[in-house]
Amino acid sequence: MCPATDTGKVLNPMELIAEGKRNLFANGMEILRARSFDSLGAASNGTPMSVSLIGDGESSVKTDSIWECTTCGACTEKCPVFIEQFPKILKMRRHLVMFEDGLKDEKADDRVQVYDVSELLAKGLQPTKP
Ligand code: SF4
Numbered sequence: 594m595c596p597a598t599d600t601g602k603v604l605n606p607m608e609l610i611a612e613g614k615r616n617l618f619a620n621g622m623e624i625l626r627a628r629s630f631d632s633l634g635a636a637s638n639g640t641p642m643s644v645s646l647i648g649d650g651e652s653s654v655k656t657d658s659i660w661e662c663t664t665c666g667a668c669t670e671k672c673p674v675f676i677e678q679f680p681k682i683l684k685m686r687r688h689l690v691m692f693e694d695g696l697k698d699e700k701a702d703d704r705v706q707v708y709d710v711s712e713l714l715a716k717g718l719q720p721t722k723p
Contacts, residue, residue, distance in 0.1 A: 594671055597661040604658035606668035606678040613681070615652040619644040647685055647693075659685050 597604035617624075620642040644652050647659065659682055668678040 594667050596663055596665060596667070597658075602658070602661040603655050604661040606662075606682075609654055609658055609682065610676055610678060612652065612654045613646070616644055616646050616654070619652040647689065654685060656689070658682075659689065662686075 595604065595606050598606070623642055644650060647654050647656055649655065662679055662682045664679050664683065666679060669676070669680075672678065
C-alpha cells in the first residue's frame with residue numbers, strides 16, 4: 594500500500610506511528626513533570642526530552658523514513674483507525690528543514706536556481722516563464 598514500504602525503503606507508516614508512541618512513553622514522565630499542574634498536552638517549549646523524537650534510537654522516528662514519504666496519502670486513506678500519518682511526517686520534515694539543517698548536505702546552488710533579474714535585463718535577456 595505505501596509505495597516507500599513496497600519498494601523496500603525504511604519508511605513504514607504504521608511503524609512510524611508506533612515509534613512516535615514509544616517516544617511518548619520514553620519521555621512521558623519528563624513531560625508530566627515539566628508541564629504546569631492544570632495544563633493538558635505537551636510540556637512547554639524548551640523542555641529537554643531525554644529521547645529525541647527524530648533519530649536512530651529504538652524510540653525515535655528514523656530520519657530516513659521522514660524523507661522517503663512521497664505524500665501520496667495512501668496510508669491515511671486506508672488506515673482502519675483513521676490515523677493521519679503523512680501530515681505528521683510533513684511536520685517532522687518541516688522541523689528538520691527549519692531547525693536541524695535537514696538539507697545541509699546538499700549545496701544550495703543545486704536546490705534552487707536563483708536569477709538576478711536586474712542582471713538578466715542589463716544583458717537584454719528576459720526571464721522566462723516556468
Ligand atoms: S503518504 Fe503514506 S503511503 Fe504515501 S509514501 Fe507517505 S507514508 Fe507511504
